[in-house]
Structures are given as structure tokens and as C-alpha cells.
Amino acid sequence: MIGTNCVYRSPPPALPSKTLVVAAGRDDVLRHPESQDASIAELYGAEYLMLHDAPHCMLLGSSSLVTLDRILDWLRLNPDR
Numbered sequence: 001m002i003g004t005n006c007v008y009r010s011p012p013p014a015l016p017s018k019t020l021v022v023a024a025g026r027d028d029v030l031r032h033p034e035s036q037d038a039s040i041a042e043l044y045g046a047e048y049l050m051l052h053d054a055p056h057c058m059l060l061g062s063s064s065l066v067t068l069d070r071i072l073d074w075l076r077l078n079p080d081r
Helices: 034-044 064-077
Strands: 020-024 047-051
Touching: 020 034, 020 064, 034 047, 047 064
Parallel strands: 020 047
Antiparallel strands: none
16 A cells, blocks of 8 residues: 555556655645655665655755755766666
8 A cells, every 4th residue: 555545456567777766854744644655665666765854846945955965866876777
């Protein structure tokens, strides 16, 4: 089960490259619970990054440069993606 309203009956197809799922800590937990993003990452075998100070629109918030730096760090550490 993903989040509170999605159910997968069969495994999804494998992703062709390394994947990063990024979650926003300031999301509305009733409409977009953290467990939803963590479950998606687990389902696809992706890495999971929670940005606690990021709003839903991560690159539009006041912490957008921190968000960008964290994503760029991941990209640098995973050049074979």
C-alpha cells in the first residue's frame, strides 16, 4: 500500500537507472504524508531524501538553494545513474 489511497497489485517494472525520491518536510501531512514518498522509494528501490525545511514546491521556497545543493550532491555521488 502506498500512502493512504493507492494499492499496487503487482510489482512495478524496474527503473533503468538509479533514482532519488525527494520529499518535502513542510508538505501537508493529511494530503501528502511522508510515508507516501518513503513507500514509493522502497517500491522502486530508490534512494530517499527527506528535506525537512522544504515546502511542496521545493525549488520555489526560501530553502530552494539548499534543496538544489542536496540534489546536485546526489547527482555527483551517482555519476553512473
